[in-house]
Amino acid sequence: MGSIAPRKRKDGSTSFTAQIVLKKDGAVVHREARTFDRRPAAAIWMEKREKELRAPGGIERAKHRGATLAEAIDKYVDQSVKEMGRTKAQVLRTIKTFAIADKQAGDIGSDDLVAFAQELAAGERTPATVGNYMSHLSAVFAVAQPAWKIPLDRQAMKDAQAVLHRLGGTGKSLKRSRRPTLDELDRLLTYFLKARAHRPTMMPMAHIVTFALFSTRREAEIGRLMRADLDRAGSRVLIRDMKHPGDKIGNDQWCELPPEAIRIIDALPASPDGRLMPFGADGITLNFTRACKMLGIENLRFHDLRHEGISRQFEMGKTIPQAAYISGHRQWSSLARYTHLRATGDKYDGWQWLDRLAALPQRPT
Numbered sequence: 001m002g003s004i005a006p007r008k009r010k011d012g013s014t015s016f017t018a019q020i021v022l023k024k025d026g027a028v029v030h031r032e033a034r035t036f037d038r039r040p041a042a043a044i045w046m047e048k049r050e051k052e053l054r055a056p057g058g059i060e061r062a063k064h065r066g067a068t069l070a071e072a073i074d075k076y077v078d079q080s081v082k083e084m085g086r087t088k089a090q091v092l093r094t095i096k097t098f099a100i101a102d103k104q105a106g107d108i109g110s111d112d113l114v115a116f117a118q119e120l121a122a123g124e125r126t127p128a129t130v131g132n133y134m135s136h137l138s139a140v141f142a143v144a145q146p147a148w149k150i151p152l153d154r155q156a157m158k159d160a161q162a163v164l165h166r167l168g169g170t171g172k173s174l175k176r177s178r179r180p181t182l183d184e185l186d187r188l189l190t191y192f193l194k195a196r197a198h199r200p201t202m203m204p205m206a207h208i209v210t211f212a213l214f215s216t217r218r219e220a221e222i223g224r225l226m227r228a229d230l231d232r233a234g235s236r237v238l239i240r241d242m243k244h245p246g247d248k249i250g251n252d253q254w255c256e257l258p259p260e261a262i263r264i265i266d267a268l269p270a271s272p273d274g275r276l277m278p279f280g281a282d283g284i285t286l287n288f289t290r291a292c293k294m295l296g297i298e299n300l301r302f303h304d305l306r307h308e309g310i311s312r313q314f315e316m317g318k319t320i321p322q323a324a325y326i327s328g329h330r331q332w333s334s335l336a337r338y339t340h341l342r343a344t345g346d347k348y349d350g351w352q353w354l355d356r357l358a359a360l361p362q363r364p365t
Contacts, residue, residue: 002018002019002020002021002046002049002050003018003019003021004016004017004018004019004039004042004043004045004046004108005017005019006039007035009089011086011089012084013037015035015036015037015039016035016036016037016039016041016042016260017033017034017035017036018033018034018035018036018042018043018045018046018049019031019033019217020032020033020046020049020050020053022053022059026257029059029258029294030053030059030062030109030288032049032071033061033074034049034070034071034074035074035077035078036096037093065244066104066105066106066150066151067104067105067150068101068103068104068105068149069101069102069103069105069108069140070096070100070101070102071099071105071150072105072140072144072148072152073092073096073140075144075147075148075150076092076139076140076143076144077089077092079147086220087132088136088139091132091133091136091137091179092136092137092140092176094133095133095136096136096306098113098116098119100113100115100116101165102234105144105151105152106151106153108152108153108156109153109156110156110157110159110160110163111155111160112156113134113137113156113157113160114160114163114164114169117130117133117134117164117169117170118169120133121169121347126171126173126230127168127169127170127171128170128171128172128173130164130169130170131164131170131171131172134157134160134161134164134170137157138157138158138161138349140152141153141154141156141157142154160283163308174339176301176303176304176307177307178299178300178301178304178307179304179307179308179311180304180305180308182347182351183294184297184300185209185213185353186353187211187293187295187297188206188288188291188292188297189206189210189353189357191291191294191295192205192206192209192287192291193206195291202287203279203284203287204268205284205287205288205291206353206357207264207267207268207277207357208222208277208279208284209275209302209305210260210264210353210354210357211261211264211265212302212305212306212309213305213308213309214258214260214261214264214309214348215255215257215261215309215326216305216306216309216310216327216328217239217255217306218243218281218303218306219281219285219302219303220243220281220282221239221242221243222277222279222281223275223277223279223280223281223284224239224240224241225237225239225274225275225276225277226238226240226274226276227270227271227274228274230257230265230276231254232262234254235256235257235258235259235262236254236255236256236257237254237255237257237276238252238253238254238255239252239253239255239328240252240253240316242328248292251262253328253330254329255325255326255328256325256326257326258326260348260354263354263357263358264354264357264358266358267357267358267359267360284302285302288301288302289300289301289302309326310323310326310335310338311338312329312340312346312348313326313327313338313346314338314341315341315343315344315345315346315347316346317344317347320332320335320336323335323338325344
């Protein structure tokens with residue numbers, strides 16, 4: 001008989017593990033499990049798999065079929081002592097929804113991996129996104145054989161990545177240059193204030209947008225900021241688990257907070273859990289994207305506020321080290337493209353919104 005057990009992941013989401021245990025004369029003759037994001041998916045798989053196992057010769061075939069890619073992914077996620085980032089965990093869960101996840105590990109060759117990458121691209125994923133999928137999957141290939149005797153071929157993965165690179169199936173992300181205009185910001189902040197006037201319990205998006213603009217913080221970082229990590233005397237804040245190409249977990253870094261960002265912090269009420277802004281990244285992104293759509297503002301993302309904030313530093317005459325202390329960039333070469341900006345001065349000098357937002361009465365979060 002099978003059972004489905006919910007399990008809390010490290011990122012707070014819930015997974016559902018379907019486990020099948022077959023007995024004969026009181027002894028367990030077969031056991032297998034698979035993890036899913038949704039309970040209905042787990043139930044469908046369990047029902048289908050139980051029928052396969054009860055068919056004549058089903059258990060014998062299962063003993064010789066070997067582990068699937070999906071099972072290798074589950075082991076990788078479950079046994080990783082080091083907490084993985086949210087993006088990597090989501091990518092690995094998504095890969096399990098593709099047909100390649102049901103293939104036996106020993107049967108997966110470089111051609112299968114190339115075909116999987118092409119399937120990803122057919123779903124309108126960019127070469128950069130496809131490259132990220134393959135990179136995260138390669139981590140599973142790297143440990144499956146030595147750790148669990150699951151025969152995923154590391155060389156097949158390396159060959160597939162080389163082919164995809166040569167064919168242009170994977171690549172680096174294009175650098176965006178989109179920046180919000182003052183008019184667009186005025187429309188967005190007006191929209192958010194009106195929306196919150198009608199629904200006081202909604203997150204204070206006007207404050208969040210303005211804070212992101214001046215602090216240059218990413219949406220995921222905003223929700224993790226703690227009051228205990230705010231150094232007012234030094235005008236800085238400790239950014240925990242800052243995004244980094246290598247290690248994200250435990251990559252804590254002090255970043256300068258411009259006075260405008262501190263004014264926004266002071267305009268918000270204290271949160272019972274100690275966070276400066278207790279709002280999730282997904283909710284922030286969703287609200288921002290929805291507002292842009294409602295206002296007809298095209299091709300503007302929340303992350304573009306970070307680009308605007310960094311650009312502002314150089315337009316004000318800051319050096320690369322000074323701007324890097326605010327943005328958190330460790331490699332100054334990443335900031336080189338900002339040094340070619342032609343505009344000078346601070347276009348936010350005397351900007352009405354700072355005084356307006358700082359003067360608003362505090363509301364419960």
